[in-house]
Amino acid sequence: MELSLRQLIVATVAALTFAGSVAAADMSDDAIAERIKPVGSVYLEGDAPIDTAATSGPRSGDAVYGTFCIACHGSGVLSAPKLGDAGDWSPRLAKGMDVLTDHALNGFNAMPAKGSCMDCSDDEIVAAINHMIEGL
Numbered sequence: 001m002e003l004s005l006r007q008l009i010v011a012t013v014a015a016l017t018f019a020g021s022v023a024a025a026d027m028s029d030d031a032i033a034e035r036i037k038p039v040g041s042v043y044l045e046g047d048a049p050i051d052t053a054a055t056s057g058p059r060s061g062d063a064v065y066g067t068f069c070i071a072c073h074g075s076g077v078l079s080a081p082k083l084g085d086a087g088d089w090s091p092r093l094a095k096g097m098d099v100l101t102d103h104a105l106n107g108f109n110a111m112p113a114k115g116s117c118m119d120c121s122d123d124e125i126v127a128a129i130n131h132m133i134e135g136l
Contacts, residue, residue, distance in 0.1 A: 059120070061127030068117040069128050078110040086136045093133065104129055 065073070065083070072080040081088035092100055104125050107113040114120050115128075 058127075059124050061124070061129070061131030064117060064120055064124050064128040065131045068115050068120070069132065072111070072115070073132060080111065081132070083132050084135060089133050089136055093136070097129075100129060101126055 059067075070083075072078065073083055076082045076085075076088065081092060092103075101122075102108075103111065105114060105122055114125055117125070120128075
């Protein structure tokens with residue numbers, strides 16, 4: 001009988017504990033709505049995308065490079081010209097900035113269009129190029 005009395009006491013204490021925490025919780029409609037609101041949202045095809053450049057301003061060339069370009073241009077993956085390496089950039093610069101910009105925006109060889117930064121503006125891509133060739 002002692003075991004069942006112990007179980008009864010534990011069950012009673014647990015029930016009172018949970019009942020107390022529920023009573024302390026704000027049960028207003030607004031509070032409940034706040035607790036069960038979605039964590040995020042879904043972008044559906046056909047919806048207007050959020051213009052991140054308009055909400056946060058244009059990113060610097062350094063920021064674009066550090067977020068997107070560094071993956072390949074930091075180490076020279078698949079012959080990508082490395083940051084500040086004159087030997088890598090000279091043949092590309094010899095073709096002119098128009099060709100270099102076109103390749104960066106539209107993709108060339110292993111490089112995807114805009115270096116896979118699909119929300120980057122053309123000006124942000126050009127700023128990233130200028131950051132990579134700075135000081136050559």
